[in-house]
Amino acid sequence: MDIxxxxxELIAVMRRYFAAKVELxxxxxxxxxxxxxxxxxxxxxxxxxxxxxxxxxxxxxHRLKGEMVSLMQRAEAWGRTELAAGEVDSSETTAxxx
Numbered sequence: 507m508d509i510x511x512x513x514x515e516l517i518a519v520m521r522r523y524f525a526a527k528v529e530l531x532x533x534x535x536x537x538x539x540x541x542x543x544x545x546x547x548x549x550x551x552x553x554x555x556x557x558x559x560x561x562x563x564x565x566x567x568h569r570l571k572g573e574m575v576s577l578m579q580r581a582e583a584w585g586r587t588e589l590a591a592g593e594v595d596s597s598e599t600t601a602x603x604x
Contacts, residue, residue, distance in 0.1 A: 523577040
């Protein structure tokens with residue numbers, strides 16, 4: 507199997523996506539444990555302007571979510587490009603057979 511530069515880039519994007527996902531899950535779990543221990547309402551606890559003790563973690567979780575969206579958009583763009591290239595290749599193969 508020949509792996510090109512485009513494939514390596516996709517692999518790097520997906521590795522970062524899953525690393526961010528794991529980091530976010532750990533962060534969310536830690537935040538939720540803290541919220542429950544404090545007995546705080548969800549609306550208060552998860553507002554970084556009102557919960558200064560956890561504001562850094564809350565902002566980090568928002569950044570991770572944004573990064574994951576961006577990474578998935580890059581992966582989707584790669585997939586669309588590959589699909590389009592595959593359609594061109596298959597139509598050229600079909601035309602050559604005729």
